[in-house]
Amino acid sequence: MDNGKLIFNFKAWMKHEQGLSDNTVAAYESDISIYADFTQKLLSDCSAQELIAFMTRMRKEGYSIETVLRRLSGISAFYDFLIQERIIKTNPCGFISKPSKWDKLPVFLNFDEIDMLLDAPDVNTGLGFRDRVIFETLYSTGMRISELTGLKVAELDMNREIMRVTGKGGKQRFVPMYSSLAEKMRAYLGVRRDYFVKDRDEGWLFLSKNGKQLDRELVFMLVKKYAAKAGIQKNISPHTLRHSFATHLLTNGADLRTIQIFLGHSDLSTTERYTHVTDDKTRNVLLNCHPRFRK
Template sequence: MAVAPAPLDARALEHHVLDFLAYLEFERGLSRNTLEAYRSDLLQFGAYLRSVRVDVLETQHTDLAGFLDSLAQPHDDRPASRPATLQRKAACLRSFYRHLRRENIIQHDPTADLRAPRKSQKLPQVLSRGDVDRLLRAPNGTDPGALRDRALLELMYACGLRASEATDLEVGDVDLEAGVLRARGKGSKERLVPVGREAITAVRLYLERGRPMLTATSDDRHLFVNRRGTGLTRQGLYKIVQRHARAVGLEDRMSPHTLRHTFATHLLAGGCDLRAVQEMLGHADIATTQIYTHLSAERLKDVYFSAHPRAA
């Protein structure tokens, strides 16, 4: 009579996951949101391993591929995962098992040949120079909110800031005399970015006439604050961007990240070196920055076919 396999120890997986997350938090400095995403992916992976009765330390490439294949198929309780989601989960598993090998917990790497479906590279939305001018002029007036919104939009476009980087800025992070800004990006990595003349003017005006009125009853150190004098949230920033985009007819093409995409594309179109753009954006891998070279090429093609008399 066949002997049933011993039940898997769920506590062993939990121990290894917690140790891995501690490594990511304290040695790699990853954000809470990223840690929670890794935790969720690994718990889902653990549930799959229990269903196929495979121990986390004895997995082979076929087990990992089976997990991703199961997610790629629709089920009664959920749709099929998108290629971008599968890519993220595959990256999580690679990082997890390399950590186990680095700690000498396993002697092999089952993720060595792991591949997830490639996500299609969708070119991001980018504004024209005319669109940018209209957007940046949308916050008119001299009331504190208008001065803040103008400074915020100018600075995001001038420096290619992520939404979280803009809301995390403190007053001391912007040196208007030197014309530089210190941004804290993913993984708490800091970088210095030049600030252009128009943005310096807008931020200086906001600091002199807008922010003091907004923080009359607050000692908050954030550069951009709401009408209660506390730091803007990402949701608050999104509403500001959408309000002004709607005012100039750009709401369907506009998000806070659009200004970052536009920043990079306009720099490359103006002849800026790709490595310099990578550094200003805070990209760890230059391959991430290279999408903007493709985007610049697409824009050049559009101009060519609309302007050349024998192109169409």
């Protein structure tokens, strides 16, 4: 049985027998497909050796430890399914020692590097303008890449200049836009309508040139592409903009608790809890401390 059939059967099992949400099923399917593309082997024949190589590749490409562990979780569930189907006897993930953290500090960009990255796209083109708005959105809100690609136009309140962000488990929080980002977002909505929307508009905020929902891997490649164009030597990813958001807020005087609220979890290294950004005091900290808002 080829990989496509194995993944199809796993997806059906998750949805119909396990009753998992569509988002969870899609995330697991994506993780397994990415792993299959990496190995170029029949998944039922892969061992712990391929998994270690996959983890090493992700580390070199700058993925966070949380992303690596999440992907391993999806892959492990897939192999548990294969065991249940009597296709394999043992789960290769069981031989992997799962790290709790990388042995280095998170990479973040300084203020000048952020400006270099934001200035790299050619805003005179539809694609370049979209990419500029993507980078500004990631940096100014600290949202995860999955939250960005999951944004819909309906979740923007341009009158109040806020976005409703949906995180893991369907938990939601509201994040403000600084005025110049709000201006660009209004302009992007016009570009989106005229340049990106094709025959059918499904409402996703950020679209590919084919009018489809933008996927996480493409955003990852865009960050790499423009970092190279800007001459940034650091090995960065979309998550680097999240680290930069938190670091720059802290540098400019925001307290840790407020930063945790904006990031949407209980502390800077976990994703367990979300809370709403609703009170004026918390909003004003962002307006006063984030360098893009202060401009």
